[in-house]
Amino acid sequence: MALIPAALRDAIGRHGPVIRVVIAAHQGSSPREAGASMLVWPGGQSGTIGGGALEFAAAARARAMLAAGCARQVERTPLGPALGQCCGGAVTLVYERMDAEALAALPETGLHARRVEGRAEMPLAVARALRAARGQGVAATLWKSGWLAEPVAPPARALWVWGAGHVGRAITATLAPLPDFAITWVDTAPERFPAEVPHGVTPLPVPTPADAVPRAPQDAEHLILTYSHALDLELCHRLLHHGFGRAGLIGSASKWARFRARLRALGHTDAQIARIACPIGTPALGKHPQAIAVGVAAALLTPCTTAMETPACQTSPC
Template sequence: MAKMALGNLRVLLDGLAAGPACLVTVASTRGSAPREPGAWMAVFADRLVGSIGGGHLEWQAITEARRRLAHGADAGPMRCALGPSLGQCCGGVVHLGFERLSAVDAPGLARRLAPRLQPVALFGAGHVGQALARVLAPLPFALTWIDSRDGIFAPDPPPGAVCEHSEPVQGAVPALAAGSRVLIMSFCHAEDLELVAACLRRQRAQQDLRFIGLIGSQPKWAAFSRRLRGRGFSPQELAQVTCPIGIPGIAGKQPEVIAVAVAAQLLQTL
């Protein structure tokens, strides 16, 4: 995932200061393949950073990368058929690129391999919010975490999370990045209602929020719907809100279980 890839990129750049590596990149694929084009791993003489997946495919790529690293030259791409010769039955084809790297390549790599993160705005730093922030940390999202309460955020939030205080909390909605996935789980229903209303007003004006999710039950959403209709929001506008949030079929109510279900739902929006 993207933030994991960002961590791997930092490890790669630090490693190049001590010695060369061979960058193995999935250049293209056809049919079933273990990873997507752009996936990469860096092969040093004594360690690995990242992964291109595929079990025997990756083992073969590591062997080839170390051979090229030892000989000091790039010999062009390698075609790998995911069939019996690799002990696999996927049936696809993967083309791998190999590139020898040294410390002088670090600035260009930082620009080239940095992952693209999609914005998520998480309103609420309660138990579910905390669990969700931890689950989202290695995923391809840029998290803005917002609460109206002072001192609610831990001094060591999950990597990459930007913590903000907003009072009133709905005042943060107009400044959210375009394309944000918004998750609403504040400490009280009154705040939740104002947040939903603020998101719908933004949608009415800009239609640029990718997802609006509200934690709660069907009775909670029925009550919210009545109040929002009373404020002039149409059924079509209310249909933009997902409540309850989380992929169907996961019944657990523990914060960590809810967090996994919501994170999986966000991944479906990519």
């Protein structure tokens, strides 16, 4: 897990100052791993440190801190004696108030190390972790002698979802809570989107959606799910010219056969066309929008696949 400036920026922009609660360390069984975190504000929260009694108590403490103007606290909780939970572990939670000023002080990448309590001198283990992160770009959450060091998440993966129909809504709702994605959601008019667009999703109403293709980063990932086969084809055509990281098209085998022929006629090679995955998701799960969303999410989160289809390595080794 990592500290995610984009999620903080979104939450602070919407709600003002928030309390970030992070599992700095744990001994024995714990609902989540070190580095798992949540953001809490007076009327709500996002993220999770594992749910249940621990999260309920932590959210209440965070809101009390906001009300009292507290900036930082550390809490060590034995889960059994303190909360009556069956797991026999203990967790160390760090609570930190985050606002625009604190956000501006975060590094863009690498490891964010700071003194939370205890001695002022940086422990040797934290200094070594900082050097390793600079040299290798790899880091994990570290809690040592009152110092907390956390990796800062790289910029989120740009995912463009074309179409705000039933499948587009299901996929966006499924992927929006994940920290990996910065989702741009495109359709023809504002009324095509739900009244409540998920956090972390940028709706982009464009009368002619294909005209928005040049706005997408050339390494973005795309899901083409519109109401119109003609628009789907135009989006495939323009994306093949524009460039993309990955792309998937909703449709049947017969739809894709027709699209391949039409894309060839538009001048694209078979190798170029093959970079677009169709169908997307896991056909065996069925055609319900949420079933499609589950299959698409699994494919996007599986490192060993380059398409939007469910990879073969889910049933056999890569």
